[in-house]
Amino acid sequence: MASITILGAGNVGQHFAKALHQAGHQIVQVYNRTPRRLQALMPYLPPTTQFTTHLQQLLPHNGLYLIAVADDAVAAVAQTMPAVPGVVAHTSGATPMSVLVKHPRRGIFYPLQTFTAAHTVHFEQVPFCIDAALPHDAEFLQAIAQTLSPRVYAITDEQRRILHVAAVFANNFTNHLLAIADDLCKTNGVPFEILKPLIAETLKKTEQQPPRNVQTGPAKRADAQTIAQHLALLQNQPHYQQLYRLLSESIGKMYHGNP
Ligand SMILES: NC(=O)c1ccc[n+]([C@@H]2O[C@H](COP(=O)([O-])OP(=O)(O)OC[C@H]3O[C@@H](n4cnc5c(N)ncnc54)[C@H](OP(=O)(O)O)[C@@H]3O)[C@@H](O)[C@H]2O)c1
The missing domain is CATH 1.10.1040.20 (ProC-like, C-terminal domain)
Incomplete structure:
Protein backbone atom coordinates (compact mmCIF):
# COMPACT_ATOMS: atom_id res chain seq x y z
CA MET A 1 0.00 0.00 0.00
CA ALA A 2 1.24 3.48 -0.83
CA SER A 3 1.90 6.68 1.09
CA ILE A 4 -0.31 9.38 -0.41
CA THR A 5 -0.56 13.17 -0.10
CA ILE A 6 -3.66 14.82 -1.52
CA LEU A 7 -3.37 18.41 -2.73
CA GLY A 8 -6.83 19.98 -2.95
CA ALA A 9 -9.82 18.99 -0.82
CA GLY A 10 -12.58 19.85 -3.30
CA ASN A 11 -15.06 17.36 -4.81
CA VAL A 12 -12.36 15.05 -6.19
CA GLY A 13 -9.84 15.49 -3.36
CA GLN A 14 -12.47 14.65 -0.71
CA HIS A 15 -13.66 11.50 -2.48
CA PHE A 16 -10.12 10.33 -3.26
CA ALA A 17 -8.87 10.91 0.30
CA LYS A 18 -11.71 8.80 1.74
CA ALA A 19 -11.59 6.05 -0.91
CA LEU A 20 -7.80 5.68 -0.87
CA HIS A 21 -7.84 5.50 2.93
CA GLN A 22 -10.58 2.85 2.81
CA ALA A 23 -8.54 0.91 0.24
CA GLY A 24 -5.74 0.68 2.82
CA HIS A 25 -3.36 3.41 1.66
CA GLN A 26 -1.73 5.75 4.13
CA ILE A 27 -3.03 9.30 3.65
CA VAL A 28 0.06 11.09 4.94
CA GLN A 29 -1.20 14.63 4.46
CA VAL A 30 -3.94 16.70 2.87
CA TYR A 31 -3.24 20.21 1.62
CA ASN A 32 -5.93 22.76 0.83
CA ARG A 33 -5.50 26.49 0.14
CA THR A 34 -8.13 27.37 2.75
CA PRO A 35 -9.01 25.45 5.98
CA ARG A 36 -12.81 24.97 5.57
CA ARG A 37 -12.71 21.87 3.36
CA LEU A 38 -9.89 20.33 5.42
CA GLN A 39 -12.11 20.48 8.49
CA ALA A 40 -14.89 18.67 6.58
CA LEU A 41 -12.47 15.86 5.73
CA MET A 42 -10.84 15.38 9.15
CA PRO A 43 -13.49 13.03 10.67
CA TYR A 44 -13.03 10.56 7.79
CA LEU A 45 -9.25 10.17 8.09
CA PRO A 46 -7.10 8.61 10.85
CA PRO A 47 -5.37 10.74 13.52
CA THR A 48 -2.03 10.09 11.77
CA THR A 49 -3.04 12.16 8.71
CA GLN A 50 -1.71 15.71 8.78
CA PHE A 51 -3.52 18.71 7.33
CA THR A 52 -1.98 21.91 6.01
CA THR A 53 -2.82 25.09 4.14
CA HIS A 54 0.85 25.69 3.26
CA LEU A 55 2.45 23.99 0.26
CA GLN A 56 5.90 24.50 1.78
CA GLN A 57 4.90 22.22 4.69
CA LEU A 58 4.47 19.12 2.50
CA LEU A 59 6.15 16.09 4.07
CA PRO A 60 8.63 14.14 1.92
CA HIS A 61 7.82 10.50 1.04
CA ASN A 62 8.29 8.05 -1.81
CA GLY A 63 4.62 7.58 -2.64
CA LEU A 64 2.03 9.62 -4.55
CA TYR A 65 1.35 13.37 -4.45
CA LEU A 66 -2.09 13.74 -6.03
CA ILE A 67 -2.92 17.27 -7.23
CA ALA A 68 -6.73 17.66 -7.32
CA VAL A 69 -7.11 21.45 -7.49
CA ALA A 70 -9.02 23.52 -10.08
CA ASP A 71 -7.60 23.09 -13.62
CA ASP A 72 -6.28 26.67 -13.71
CA ALA A 73 -4.36 26.14 -10.47
CA VAL A 74 -2.66 22.79 -11.24
CA ALA A 75 0.43 24.35 -12.87
CA ALA A 76 0.92 26.93 -10.09
CA VAL A 77 0.52 24.33 -7.31
CA ALA A 78 2.95 21.94 -9.06
CA GLN A 79 5.44 24.76 -9.51
CA THR A 80 5.11 26.16 -5.98
CA MET A 81 5.20 22.88 -4.05
CA PRO A 82 8.66 21.68 -3.02
CA ALA A 83 10.56 19.03 -4.98
CA VAL A 84 9.50 15.66 -3.54
CA PRO A 85 10.87 12.11 -3.84
CA GLY A 86 7.48 10.59 -4.82
CA VAL A 87 5.36 10.70 -8.00
CA VAL A 88 3.45 13.95 -8.60
CA ALA A 89 0.25 13.33 -10.58
CA HIS A 90 -2.83 15.43 -11.34
CA THR A 91 -6.49 14.51 -11.83
CA SER A 92 -7.39 16.93 -14.62
CA GLY A 93 -8.74 15.77 -17.97
CA ALA A 94 -7.86 18.99 -19.76
CA THR A 95 -4.38 19.74 -18.40
CA PRO A 96 -1.24 18.35 -20.06
CA MET A 97 1.32 16.41 -18.05
CA SER A 98 3.92 19.01 -19.03
CA VAL A 99 2.61 21.45 -16.37
CA LEU A 100 4.26 19.10 -13.85
CA VAL A 101 7.66 19.62 -15.51
CA LYS A 102 9.34 20.59 -12.23
CA HIS A 103 8.87 16.98 -11.07
CA PRO A 104 10.86 14.29 -12.93
CA ARG A 105 8.51 11.61 -11.49
CA ARG A 106 5.24 13.00 -12.91
CA GLY A 107 2.04 11.46 -14.11
CA ILE A 108 -1.71 11.54 -14.65
CA PHE A 109 -4.38 9.96 -12.43
CA TYR A 110 -7.55 11.07 -14.22
CA PRO A 111 -10.88 9.58 -13.10
CA LEU A 112 -13.39 9.76 -15.93
CA GLN A 113 -16.44 10.27 -13.74
CA THR A 114 -18.46 13.18 -12.38
CA PHE A 115 -17.81 13.92 -8.69
CA THR A 116 -19.90 16.04 -6.33
CA ALA A 117 -18.86 16.26 -2.68
CA ALA A 118 -22.15 15.04 -1.15
CA HIS A 119 -22.90 12.37 -3.77
CA THR A 120 -21.66 8.77 -3.22
CA VAL A 121 -19.09 7.61 -5.79
CA HIS A 122 -18.95 3.93 -6.73
CA PHE A 123 -15.22 3.83 -7.37
CA GLU A 124 -15.29 0.25 -8.63
CA GLN A 125 -17.12 1.60 -11.71
CA VAL A 126 -14.86 4.61 -12.29
CA PRO A 127 -12.51 4.35 -15.30
CA PHE A 128 -9.01 5.61 -14.47
CA CYS A 129 -6.82 7.10 -17.21
CA ILE A 130 -3.18 6.72 -16.25
CA ASP A 131 -0.01 8.10 -17.76
CA ALA A 132 3.49 8.84 -16.46
CA ALA A 133 6.81 10.20 -17.68
CA LEU A 134 8.63 7.06 -16.46
CA PRO A 135 7.37 3.51 -17.14
CA HIS A 136 7.81 2.27 -13.56
CA ASP A 137 5.83 5.29 -12.29
CA ALA A 138 3.01 4.38 -14.72
CA GLU A 139 3.00 0.89 -13.18
CA PHE A 140 2.96 2.43 -9.68
CA LEU A 141 -0.03 4.68 -10.54
CA GLN A 142 -1.85 1.79 -12.26
CA ALA A 143 -1.37 -0.37 -9.17
CA ILE A 144 -2.88 2.34 -6.94
CA ALA A 145 -5.81 2.87 -9.35
CA GLN A 146 -6.44 -0.90 -9.38
CA THR A 147 -7.02 -0.81 -5.63
CA LEU A 148 -10.05 1.41 -6.38
CA SER A 149 -11.33 0.06 -9.68
CA PRO A 150 -10.71 -2.72 -12.24
CA ARG A 151 -11.20 -0.17 -15.07
CA VAL A 152 -7.67 1.18 -15.47
CA TYR A 153 -6.45 2.43 -18.87
CA ALA A 154 -3.07 3.65 -20.17
CA ILE A 155 -4.07 6.88 -21.95
CA THR A 156 -1.72 9.44 -23.52
CA ASP A 157 -2.02 13.22 -23.12
CA GLU A 158 -3.54 13.54 -26.60
CA GLN A 159 -6.06 10.72 -26.03
N1 LIG B 1 -15.54 17.14 -10.30
C1 LIG B 1 -15.41 16.28 -11.25
O1 LIG B 1 -16.41 15.70 -11.68
C2 LIG B 1 -14.05 15.94 -11.83
C3 LIG B 1 -13.90 14.73 -12.54
C4 LIG B 1 -12.64 14.38 -13.03
C5 LIG B 1 -11.57 15.24 -12.83
N2 LIG B 1 -11.74 16.43 -12.17
C6 LIG B 1 -10.57 17.29 -11.98
O2 LIG B 1 -10.19 17.28 -10.61
C7 LIG B 1 -9.67 18.58 -10.24
C8 LIG B 1 -10.43 19.11 -9.06
O3 LIG B 1 -11.79 19.28 -9.43
P1 LIG B 1 -12.94 19.44 -8.30
O4 LIG B 1 -14.24 19.19 -8.98
O5 LIG B 1 -12.57 18.66 -7.10
O6 LIG B 1 -12.83 21.00 -8.00
P2 LIG B 1 -13.55 21.81 -6.82
O7 LIG B 1 -14.49 20.97 -6.04
O8 LIG B 1 -14.06 23.07 -7.44
O9 LIG B 1 -12.34 22.17 -5.86
C9 LIG B 1 -11.32 22.98 -6.34
C10 LIG B 1 -10.13 22.83 -5.43
O10 LIG B 1 -9.06 23.60 -6.00
C11 LIG B 1 -8.56 24.47 -4.99
N3 LIG B 1 -8.03 25.66 -5.64
C12 LIG B 1 -8.65 26.49 -6.52
N4 LIG B 1 -7.82 27.47 -6.92
C13 LIG B 1 -6.65 27.26 -6.26
C14 LIG B 1 -5.41 27.94 -6.25
N5 LIG B 1 -5.20 29.03 -7.00
N6 LIG B 1 -4.41 27.44 -5.47
C15 LIG B 1 -4.61 26.33 -4.71
N7 LIG B 1 -5.78 25.64 -4.68
C16 LIG B 1 -6.77 26.11 -5.44
C17 LIG B 1 -9.75 24.76 -4.09
O11 LIG B 1 -9.32 25.25 -2.86
P3 LIG B 1 -10.30 26.12 -1.90
O12 LIG B 1 -11.12 25.13 -1.13
O13 LIG B 1 -9.36 26.91 -1.05
O14 LIG B 1 -11.14 26.99 -2.80
C18 LIG B 1 -10.37 23.37 -4.02
O15 LIG B 1 -9.67 22.53 -3.12
C19 LIG B 1 -9.77 19.44 -11.51
O16 LIG B 1 -8.55 19.40 -12.18
C20 LIG B 1 -10.85 18.75 -12.33
O17 LIG B 1 -10.70 18.96 -13.73
C21 LIG B 1 -12.95 16.79 -11.66
Missing part, protein backbone atom coordinates in the same frame (compact mmCIF):
# COMPACT_ATOMS: atom_id res chain seq x y z
CA ARG A 160 -7.03 12.20 -22.66
CA ARG A 161 -7.73 15.62 -24.18
CA ILE A 162 -10.06 14.06 -26.76
CA LEU A 163 -11.69 11.89 -24.07
CA HIS A 164 -12.30 15.05 -22.06
CA VAL A 165 -14.07 16.76 -24.98
CA ALA A 166 -16.15 13.58 -25.49
CA ALA A 167 -16.96 13.56 -21.76
CA VAL A 168 -18.20 17.17 -21.96
CA PHE A 169 -20.61 16.10 -24.72
CA ALA A 170 -21.64 12.89 -22.94
CA ASN A 171 -22.13 14.30 -19.46
CA ASN A 172 -22.09 18.11 -19.21
CA PHE A 173 -24.11 18.84 -22.35
CA THR A 174 -26.52 15.93 -21.78
CA ASN A 175 -27.13 17.18 -18.23
CA HIS A 176 -27.66 20.72 -19.51
CA LEU A 177 -30.24 19.45 -22.01
CA LEU A 178 -32.01 17.58 -19.19
CA ALA A 179 -32.02 20.83 -17.17
CA ILE A 180 -33.69 22.57 -20.15
CA ALA A 181 -36.27 19.77 -20.39
CA ASP A 182 -36.94 20.19 -16.64
CA ASP A 183 -37.27 23.97 -17.08
CA LEU A 184 -39.72 23.57 -19.99
CA CYS A 185 -41.82 21.18 -17.88
CA LYS A 186 -41.77 23.48 -14.82
CA THR A 187 -42.70 26.64 -16.72
CA ASN A 188 -45.61 24.80 -18.36
CA GLY A 189 -46.91 22.96 -15.27
CA VAL A 190 -45.99 19.45 -16.50
CA PRO A 191 -44.24 17.00 -14.10
CA PHE A 192 -40.63 16.27 -15.19
CA GLU A 193 -41.22 12.85 -13.58
CA ILE A 194 -43.08 11.75 -16.74
CA LEU A 195 -39.84 12.04 -18.76
CA LYS A 196 -37.75 9.88 -16.42
CA PRO A 197 -38.43 6.44 -18.01
CA LEU A 198 -37.53 7.96 -21.41
CA ILE A 199 -34.26 9.34 -20.00
CA ALA A 200 -33.41 5.97 -18.43
CA GLU A 201 -34.20 4.10 -21.66
CA THR A 202 -32.05 6.53 -23.71
CA LEU A 203 -28.97 5.67 -21.63
CA LYS A 204 -29.83 1.96 -21.41
CA LYS A 205 -29.98 1.64 -25.19
CA THR A 206 -26.46 3.04 -25.59
CA GLU A 207 -25.13 0.19 -23.42
CA GLN A 208 -26.24 -2.29 -26.08
CA GLN A 209 -25.69 -0.37 -29.32
CA PRO A 210 -23.63 2.58 -30.59
CA PRO A 211 -25.59 5.81 -29.94
CA ARG A 212 -25.59 6.57 -33.66
CA ASN A 213 -27.72 3.43 -34.26
CA VAL A 214 -30.48 4.29 -31.78
CA GLN A 215 -31.22 7.95 -32.62
CA THR A 216 -34.91 8.77 -33.00
CA GLY A 217 -36.92 11.99 -33.22
CA PRO A 218 -38.10 14.58 -35.76
CA ALA A 219 -34.61 15.60 -36.96
CA LYS A 220 -33.65 11.95 -37.59
CA ARG A 221 -36.91 11.46 -39.52
CA ALA A 222 -36.43 14.81 -41.32
CA ASP A 223 -39.94 15.66 -40.10
CA ALA A 224 -39.95 19.34 -41.12
CA GLN A 225 -43.47 20.19 -39.92
CA THR A 226 -42.88 18.91 -36.38
CA ILE A 227 -39.56 20.75 -36.21
CA ALA A 228 -41.26 23.99 -37.30
CA GLN A 229 -43.96 23.50 -34.63
CA HIS A 230 -41.36 22.95 -31.92
CA LEU A 231 -39.41 26.04 -32.98
CA ALA A 232 -42.64 28.07 -32.85
CA LEU A 233 -43.38 26.76 -29.33
CA LEU A 234 -39.95 27.99 -28.25
CA GLN A 235 -40.33 31.49 -29.72
CA ASN A 236 -40.36 33.09 -26.25
CA GLN A 237 -37.15 31.25 -25.29
CA PRO A 238 -34.83 32.24 -28.16
CA HIS A 239 -31.82 30.65 -26.43
CA TYR A 240 -33.54 27.24 -26.26
CA GLN A 241 -34.85 27.75 -29.80
CA GLN A 242 -31.30 28.36 -31.03
CA LEU A 243 -30.04 25.21 -29.28
CA TYR A 244 -32.93 23.14 -30.71
CA ARG A 245 -32.11 24.37 -34.22
CA LEU A 246 -28.37 23.73 -33.83
CA LEU A 247 -28.84 20.18 -32.50
CA SER A 248 -31.47 19.35 -35.16
CA GLU A 249 -29.02 20.55 -37.81
CA SER A 250 -26.29 18.36 -36.34
CA ILE A 251 -28.59 15.31 -36.35
CA GLY A 252 -29.69 16.13 -39.93
CA LYS A 253 -26.04 16.30 -41.01
CA MET A 254 -25.21 12.96 -39.38
CA TYR A 255 -28.10 11.02 -40.98
CA HIS A 256 -28.95 12.88 -44.17
CA GLY A 257 -25.63 14.53 -45.03
CA ASN A 258 -27.22 17.97 -44.95
CA PRO A 259 -28.62 20.09 -42.08
